[in-house]
Every structure is written in structure tokens, then in C-alpha cells.
Amino acid sequence: MKALQVQQLGSLDDIEIVEIDSPDLLPGQIRVAILASGLNYVDSLMIEGKYQIKPAVPYRPGSEIVGRVIEVASDVTNLKIGDRVFSPSGGFADEAVLSATRVIPIPDQLSDGQGATFMQSYLTAWFAFHKRAQVREGATMLVLGAGGGVGLAAVDLGVAMGMRVIAAASSPEKRQLALDRGAFAAIDVLNEDVKLRTRELCGGGVDMVYDPVGGDLAEPCLRALAPFGQYLVVGFVGGIPRLPANHVLLTNRTVVGVDWGAWVGRNIEENQGMLIEVLAEIAEGKLHPVEPVTYPMSKAVQAMRDLQDRKIAGKVALVPVFD
Ligand SMILES: NC(=O)c1ccc[n+]([C@@H]2O[C@H](COP(=O)([O-])OP(=O)(O)OC[C@H]3O[C@@H](n4cnc5c(N)ncnc54)[C@H](OP(=O)(O)O)[C@@H]3O)[C@@H](O)[C@H]2O)c1
Structure with a gap:
């Protein structure tokens, strides 16, 4: 699988595309092919070392994604291959291994990009x-x-x-x-x-x-x-x-x-409940997430700079294209 990796905090230029082995699934896990990853202003702050949370390097930037399930562990019963799901984690990569209990099916009304950028x-x-x-x-x-x-x-x-x-x-x-x-x-x-x-x-x-x-x-x-x-x-x-x-x-x-x-890190269950409520309001047509501007993953740094330069109206999604 391919992913973006931050080698050290400080500069957006220290992001590299890396090829890594896909990990085997453990019980309770699924593998998804990432369709879109949300890019947030916070991602660039974190890479530049300006955010209150300083991740240990090297690390994979990004968080929220929409993916298509391509493999499920034998004990997973709530999901099947082909399902389109939202995950609050996954980041900038073409694949992710996730806990089956932490992903949520995406309402049909949401495009991959909208689903990856609302959270x-x-x-x-x-x-x-x-x-x-x-x-x-x-x-x-x-x-x-x-x-x-x-x-x-x-x-x-x-x-x-x-x-x-x-x-x-x-x-x-x-x-x-x-x-x-x-x-x-x-x-x-x-x-x-x-x-x-x-x-x-x-x-x-x-x-x-x-x-x-x-x-x-x-x-x-x-x-x-x-x-x-x-x-x-x-x-x-x-x-x-x-x-x-x-x-x-x-x-x-x-x-x-x-x-x-900061609250979300200490209140994962409550946040999951909030996520489900927000997705329900989107499905009912009460909330209207914007269709994001998309960039290939290979242009992630450009996307972050455009966001910092106030050039983006709405949101940005990265799609897993690496060349
Ligand atoms: N408190 C929390 O829990 C929480 C959670 C998520 C994000 N945040 C924070 O919320 C802030 C906004 O995030 P976002 O995702 O909305 O970012 P964004 O999509 O880039 O939007 C920020 C907006 O701020 C305006 N802006 C004004 N001065 C700016 C400047 N000097 N540089 C860049 N933008 C400027 C721009 O609008 P105009 O061009 O129209 O002025 C821009 O559209 C970030 O600081 C992020 O860390 C906080």
C-alpha cells in the first residue's frame, strides 16, 4: 500500500510518499480501499509542529476517510465486502486497516468527498x-x-x-x-x-x-x-x-x-454518538456538507498551502493518486 508519511515536524516539505506492507487483519478488523481522505487546516498545523498535539515521527498525516471494504476478519458480522464506510481515522493513504466497530456506513446522499470531509x-x-x-x-x-x-x-x-x-x-x-x-x-x-x-x-x-x-x-x-x-x-x-x-x-x-x-480524545464513545446523530441529520437533508475541492495525494502539500493561503472555498479532499 502507499501512504504519505511525515519524517519530522517542522515543514510541509518533509512529507514523503512511502510504500509499505499491508498489515494482516486481526480479529474485529476490516481492510478498506480509501476513496477519499479529508484534509483539514489542523493537518498542516500538526505537520509544522504548531499544534498542541505533537505526534511521534514518522507518522501518517490525516484523519477522516471514506473507504470501500475489501476484506473482513472472520469474526466481523456487521460489515461485508463492498460496503462504503466512514472512518474518523485512516489518513492519507490508499488503504487502511480499521476496527469494524469504529466505522459507520455512509448515507447514499453523500459523495465520497463529502463523506470524507464533514467530520x-x-x-x-x-x-x-x-x-x-x-x-x-x-x-x-x-x-x-x-x-x-x-x-x-x-x-x-x-x-x-x-x-x-x-x-x-x-x-x-x-x-x-x-x-x-x-x-x-x-x-x-x-x-x-x-x-x-x-x-x-x-x-x-x-x-x-x-x-x-x-x-x-x-x-x-x-x-x-x-x-x-x-x-x-x-x-x-x-x-x-x-x-x-x-x-x-x-x-x-x-x-x-x-x-x-482535545475533548474528543477523552470522549470517544460520546463522540461516536455525536457522529451518528450528525450523519442522521445529513441523511434527513437537514445538514448540507459541501462538495470538496479534490487534489491527488501526490499534491497534498500544494493543497495544504492553498488552504493556508485562503484560496479554498469550503473543504478539501485528497484522492489516492500518487503520481
Ligand atoms: N476548537 C476546535 O476544536 C477546532 C476544531 C477544528 C478546527 N479548529 C480550528 O479552526 C480553524 C479553522 O479551521 P478550518 O478547517 O475552517 O480552516 P479553513 O477551511 O482553512 O478556513 C479558515 C478560514 O479562515 C479565514 N482566514 C482568515 N485569516 C486567515 C489567515 N491569515 N490564514 C488562513 N485563513 C484565514 C479564511 O476565510 P476568509 O478568506 O474568508 O477570511 C479561511 O477560509 C483552525 O485554526 C483550526 O485549527 C478548531
């Missing part, structure tokens, strides 16, 4: 809205990075939960993806004053800010919150902001940390 983005939003924030039907929410993976999922889930969503993004294509998922307005972050525009759109302030971006946008967006508003800290692609405590105190605002990434 991290939607589960972060699900965790945020169900376990961290107080969500109220009819409440207004400003989503930053709304045309990126994490932001777009928050738009989709927020609308599905009855929130009125404003999408902030840099390009018409990104803003359109968010409007297509039900955002009632979009703000051009490069050419408009986000605080002013949000206040205009919400008549005084927004009830919630969902922020996977941070940087210079964070403070004006904190100031755009209505009384008792909630500021959800989700990520820092634009840099780690310093939020002034006086503007948290004023009008009784709350800053809420959202760390699904």
Missing part, C-alpha cells in the same frame, strides 16, 4: 452548540471564516438549529457557499467594517460570534456582541487575539472556549 467541521460546531454555548431559536450569530471548513459547518448547523446567521468571508465564492446554506446576510471582511455592518444588520448587536479566525477580527467582533452575547473561541488561523476584559464585562458578555479537538 471535523460539523462535530466542532455540534460540540460548540450542544455542549458549550447556549443556543436559542431566533438568536443572531456572526460566523467568521464562514466559507472555510469549520465556519461553513457552523453556518449550516446554526441555521438548522433556528439561528439567524450572518456570514463573514473574504471572497464572493465563500460568501455564496454560506448564503446557500441559509445565512441571511454576508459581510466582505476585506472591504467592510465587520463590527459596523453586524450592528446595522442586527439592530444593535449580535447574540453570538463563532470565531475560527481570531487575529485582528476578534476585538471588533467582541464589540459587536449584544448584551449577554456569547463569543465562541474556536481557532486562530489569523493569529491568537487578546480580548479586552472590559469589553467582556460590559453588558454581561461571555467568552466560551470550544476545544472539540
Whole structure:
């Protein structure tokens, strides 16, 4: 089998394509041919050694995949050869050996690419809205990075939960993806004053800010919150902001940390339940994961650079083509 391998943390250029022997199956395991692997912003952070989790090297980057079952251990009864399944692990390779109890059949409505790219983005939003924030039907929410993976999922889930969503993004294509998922307005972050525009759109302030971006946008967006508003800290692609405590105190605002990434490692069973609920809502047509942009695995580094350079609207999937 072929896989991508990170030889040392620090630079995206230290990824190599390696040929390795496929391991034999143990009891309870299946082998899948990977059809698509989701690429997340976190993957490049991890390779560059900038993420809070530092994997031991060498390691295979990536996580969520969709695969076709090509072999099952003799004691596996819940799956058969030919089934198309989602797995939260598997990474950037053409094959994976997985525990049969950790994969989930993929609804027919989802393409391979959609199935391989929804997990991290939607589960972060699900965790945020169900376990961290107080969500109220009819409440207004400003989503930053709304045309990126994490932001777009928050738009989709927020609308599905009855929130009125404003999408902030840099390009018409990104803003359109968010409007297509039900955002009632979009703000051009490069050419408009986000605080002013949000206040205009919400008549005084927004009830919630969902922020996977941070940087210079964070403070004006904190100031755009209505009384008792909630500021959800989700990520820092634009840099780690310093939020002034006086503007948290004023009008009784709350800053809420959202760390699904760390929580999931300690709550695997609960996360599996969340995954099943999200997939059910997708199958019912309540949630709408975006069709990703695809790259061959041999161009993974280019895909990561394009993501870092804000060139991607929506999500990225890698397909197992190595030349
Ligand atoms: N808290 C958690 O549990 C959790 C879970 C998953 C991911 N995350 C974090 O969420 C963040 C976003 O991840 P993602 O997958 O949504 O990434 P993404 O798909 O690349 O989207 C990020 C968006 O941020 C915007 N952006 C603004 N300034 C940027 C800059 N300097 N560089 C790059 N992008 C910039 C871009 O939108 P515009 O061009 O429209 O501005 C981009 O579309 C990452 O920091 C990731 O680590 C957190």
C-alpha cells in the first residue's frame, strides 16, 4: 500500500510518499480501499509542529476517510465486502486497516468527498452548540471564516438549529457557499467594517460570534456582541487575539472556549454518538456538507498551502493518486 508519511515536524516539505506492507487483519478488523481522505487546516498545523498535539515521527498525516471494504476478519458480522464506510481515522493513504466497530456506513446522499470531509467541521460546531454555548431559536450569530471548513459547518448547523446567521468571508465564492446554506446576510471582511455592518444588520448587536479566525477580527467582533452575547473561541488561523476584559464585562458578555479537538480524545464513545446523530441529520437533508475541492495525494502539500493561503472555498479532499 502507499501512504504519505511525515519524517519530522517542522515543514510541509518533509512529507514523503512511502510504500509499505499491508498489515494482516486481526480479529474485529476490516481492510478498506480509501476513496477519499479529508484534509483539514489542523493537518498542516500538526505537520509544522504548531499544534498542541505533537505526534511521534514518522507518522501518517490525516484523519477522516471514506473507504470501500475489501476484506473482513472472520469474526466481523456487521460489515461485508463492498460496503462504503466512514472512518474518523485512516489518513492519507490508499488503504487502511480499521476496527469494524469504529466505522459507520455512509448515507447514499453523500459523495465520497463529502463523506470524507464533514467530520471535523460539523462535530466542532455540534460540540460548540450542544455542549458549550447556549443556543436559542431566533438568536443572531456572526460566523467568521464562514466559507472555510469549520465556519461553513457552523453556518449550516446554526441555521438548522433556528439561528439567524450572518456570514463573514473574504471572497464572493465563500460568501455564496454560506448564503446557500441559509445565512441571511454576508459581510466582505476585506472591504467592510465587520463590527459596523453586524450592528446595522442586527439592530444593535449580535447574540453570538463563532470565531475560527481570531487575529485582528476578534476585538471588533467582541464589540459587536449584544448584551449577554456569547463569543465562541474556536481557532486562530489569523493569529491568537487578546480580548479586552472590559469589553467582556460590559453588558454581561461571555467568552466560551470550544476545544472539540482535545475533548474528543477523552470522549470517544460520546463522540461516536455525536457522529451518528450528525450523519442522521445529513441523511434527513437537514445538514448540507459541501462538495470538496479534490487534489491527488501526490499534491497534498500544494493543497495544504492553498488552504493556508485562503484560496479554498469550503473543504478539501485528497484522492489516492500518487503520481
Ligand atoms: N476548537 C476546535 O476544536 C477546532 C476544531 C477544528 C478546527 N479548529 C480550528 O479552526 C480553524 C479553522 O479551521 P478550518 O478547517 O475552517 O480552516 P479553513 O477551511 O482553512 O478556513 C479558515 C478560514 O479562515 C479565514 N482566514 C482568515 N485569516 C486567515 C489567515 N491569515 N490564514 C488562513 N485563513 C484565514 C479564511 O476565510 P476568509 O478568506 O474568508 O477570511 C479561511 O477560509 C483552525 O485554526 C483550526 O485549527 C478548531
